[in-house]
Amino acid sequence: MDLNGVTEIARPAARSEIPAWQEGDGFLAGGTWLFSEPQPGLRRLTDLSGLDWPPLAVTGGALVIAATCPVARLDALEAPPGWRAGHLIGACCRSFLASFKIWNMATVGGNLCMALPAGPMISLAAGLEGSCEIWTRDGGVRHVPAEAFALGPKRSILEPGDLLRSLRLPLSALAKPAAFRRISLAPEGRSGALVIGTRDGTGLRLAITASVPAPVILRFAGLPDAAALAARIEAAIAPGDWHDDIHGAPDWRRQVTLDLAEDIRAELAEVCP
């Protein structure tokens, strides 16, 4: 839809050209959400496409994904054989069930910044020990663990004027055996629960997403048995803390999360006893 309150569009080609933040500003990435509903109060958009960040790079021991990398571009990445968790990338990209237009325009950063429980890039980032690079409005840079980035639907740790620059997925996490489970109420529906497990020599790491407002990460020393796994999940997520919206009731989300987590535990027990 037309955003007829917007009177100015900035197209910076470098950080130094990003206009100083003012009330009514917003960043434009793929625009799939921005242009999907009225945006009262929005006066100026800063289009990130002119910054021309390389979408994907393997550097400094990590896969670095620019915030402006389209989800479709990430999905096309061919993971090297050593990335045992590489299948999570495509699985998460394809958990984004949207129309052709949205699928091709939506960016990884836009998906993270929306901080929706069913944000598949939030699941990927949290599941693979990602870290977010943030350009602050005062010209600084800060790094935060991706598991702490989303706070709840449409709420992230970004302060007004903060710009998400990139997501780094450590190669050490990409090398781990990993398992993925997802469920939605309808075949083409948004995720009701999306759980990712990874194993390493010391234990199991579980990222619970979509069924909770923001990711819940559980770390186990060694491989728990089924009862210990379930008890830990119940202890970490109180009955009132399961997400509730049209894509799934809290009691359903609780039950399917327990089931998916147990599936993951069993799968990773076989791969890596």
Ligand SMILES: Cc1cc2nc3c(=O)[nH]c(=O)nc-3n(C[C@H](O)[C@H](O)[C@H](O)COP(=O)(O)OP(=O)(O)OC[C@H]3O[C@@H](n4cnc5c(N)ncnc54)[C@H](O)[C@@H]3O)c2cc1C
């Ligand atoms: C029909 C439909 C279906 C959808 N389905 C889903 C779904 O299943 N799951 C889901 O998670 N979302 C869904 N969405 C919401 C949205 O399309 C996605 O979250 C998408 O990934 C947003 O990315 P974008 O690049 O288009 O962001 P934009 O629309 O450009 O921006 C989204 C928000 O993030 C901010 N932003 C973007 N990039 C940055 C950055 N680098 N730094 C700081 N702020 C930034 C923008 O200012 C804006 O507030 C859907 C939307 C529609 C219309």
